[in-house]
Amino acid sequence: MEIMQIVGLGIVAAVLAVTIRHNKPEMAMLLSIATGIILFMLVLGKIGSVIDVLRDLASRANLNMVYLGTILKIVAIAYIADFGAQICRDAGEGAVASKIEFAAKVLILVLAVPIMIAVLQSLLKLVP
C-alpha cells in the first residue's frame, strides 16, 4: 500500500513544518521542498508505465511521436511550475510564484509553436 506511505510521509512532513515554522521558517520551507521531491520520486516509476500506455495509444492513432513528446514536456512544465509556485507561495513570496507561472506559460507557448505550424500546414494541404 504505497498510498499509506505517501500519506504518512506527507502528514509527518506537514506536522514537522508546522512545528518548526515559527522558529525556523526557512527550515520549514526546505522540509516542504524535500518532501515534495521524495513524493515525486515515489510515483515516478508509476508515471513511466502510464507514459508507455500513452505512447502505445499514440502509435495506434498514427500520431507523430514528436507531438506526444511535446505534450508530455508541456505537462511536466506545468507540474514543475505549479510545484515551485506553491512553495514560493508557502514561503510568502507570491510575486516570485507569479513569475514562475509566467515563465511556465511562455515555455508552454514556445513548445506549442511546432504544433500550431503543423495545424496550419495541414489546413493548407487541404486546399487544392
Place this chain on the structure above:
Amino acid sequence: MELIRQLVQNLIVIVVLAVFLEMLLPASDMRRYVKMVMGLLIIVVVLQAIGGIVRGDWQRHLEPAINAAPSGVPDLKEILAAGQRLKDGQEQKALEEYRQGLSRQIVALAGLNSEVQVVKARVEIYTDPGDRHYGQIREVFLLLAAARPRIQEQGSGRGEQLVEPVTINVGERAQPVQGEVNAKPGPEAEKAAARLARVVADFYNLSPDQVKVQWVS
C-alpha cells in the same frame, strides 16, 4: 470503406488519449494552456487523417474499374490499333489526293506553254512520316508528246487543231493509245521541254534534277 474505418478508429484512439492526458493535467492556472495545446494536437491528427483521405491514391482504386472492359466491347488495344490503321489510311488518302492535285496543277501550268504538249504529269512525294521532307515533292515526271498534232487548216489563220485522218484496218490488233515511251523528239522540242521543266522546277521550288521529262509518241 477501409479508409473511413481507419479514420474512425484513429479518432476513437485520439479521444481516449486526450481524456487520458487531461487527467494528468495539474489543477492550477496552467491547465488552460495545456488543454489548448492538446486541442491543437487533436486538430493536427484529425486534419492529417482527413488529408490522407482527400489526397488518397484514388487512381489505384479506380484503375480496375477503368481497365475492366464491359462484355461485348472489344479490347482497348484492338480499338487503338483500329484507330491507328484508320489514321494511316486517312493519311495515305490525303497524300494521294495531294499528289493527284499536284499532277493536275502541273499539267495546267505546263498547258500554258504552247511549244510542247504535256500528256500527263506524275508526281512522287515523300511518304515516310519520319522523314523531315515528309509531304514534299520528290520528283516530277512530265510525259510530253513527241509530235504535237498541230495541223492547222490552211488559210484559216486561226490556229485551230483538226483531227487527224482516222484509218480503220479491219483484222489488225489495236495499237495502244498512249504510244511508245521515250520517243525521239526534235531538237527544238527538247529545248522547249527543258524550258518547261525549268519553269515547273522554279514554280515548285525544286532543283532541275527533280523534274524529269519523258517523251511519248
